[in-house]
Amino acid sequence: MPAKTALDPARLTVAVERLFSLLRHGNPPNDISLTAASTLRRLEREGPHRLTELAAAEGVTQPAMTQLVQRLEREGLADRAADSTDGRVVLVRVTPAGQELLTRRRAVRAEHLAALLVELSDDDEALIAAALPALERLAK
């Protein structure tokens, strides 16, 4: 049990970039974007949001979120509702089709990552499993 192990941020950064790239390239051909997936997950997890809230939460501009929601709407993954108390506000919601896509996407990615994991030693897998909660806290 190491008391104070040095963690090299540059190495972790590169590892995260490479892992993400690997995961992305194992995607189904028509996978949605990172922001689209993150937005749908948020809507699933936390319920309907205003457009402005979504843009801030996802770290994109308001126009970018307008367009993202338009794409999600066009694909039937999200829809909009009016706010009864403020005529300016748009409430974005995930649709059942959007929820199904998230479920399917999780299954595909799990499968892909599982395929990568079989090439890893049990020890390595155990180390990653042990660090996963810490990584989740780091990712906030």
Added chain:
Amino acid sequence: MPAKTALDPARLTVAVERLFSLLRHGNPPNDISLTAASTLRRLEREGPHRLTELAAAEGVTQPAMTQLVQRLEREGLADRAADSTDGRVVLVRVTPAGQELLTRRRAVRAEHLAALLVELSDDDEALIAAALPALERLAK
């Protein structure tokens, strides 16, 4: 030391996506793309490559790599050389400016990640440090 800890691929996938997103949003405004960075790193690590090799290694199409190299060239981060034995071949190389950019980028990201790490407990940091080599092997 757990003998057989279950590692949930879906959780790891989401953690990687969120970490990547976090790292990306902490970037300097004019950061190069994931593929551009990965390509430059490869050229720095392994020396000059053909365009086709780069495209295959980075998991993008040949036209996409043509355009990426054109952008890198325009920004002075890479250049092209002819192959003396095959007139069709283009050899792509990282320039000194490209190497400097990689160095600077590593420093910036390290700083950003370090800022995130101060909010993490020493135990969590140690767990991640312990898992880092395994993550690097997973990312191949």
Added chain:
DNA sequence: TATTGTTATACTCTATAACTATA
């Protein structure tokens, strides 16, 4: 006036299809 959201415009990044040049 301030807030919420959209429209206009431009650039990066990617893909597929069609093409050119060399082997």
Added chain:
DNA sequence: TATAGTTATAGAGTATAACAATA
């Protein structure tokens, strides 16, 4: 013909600036 690479075209995804509607 096959291989290496480019050009043409289209769409996603992002940004900033200007605008419209509501509060």
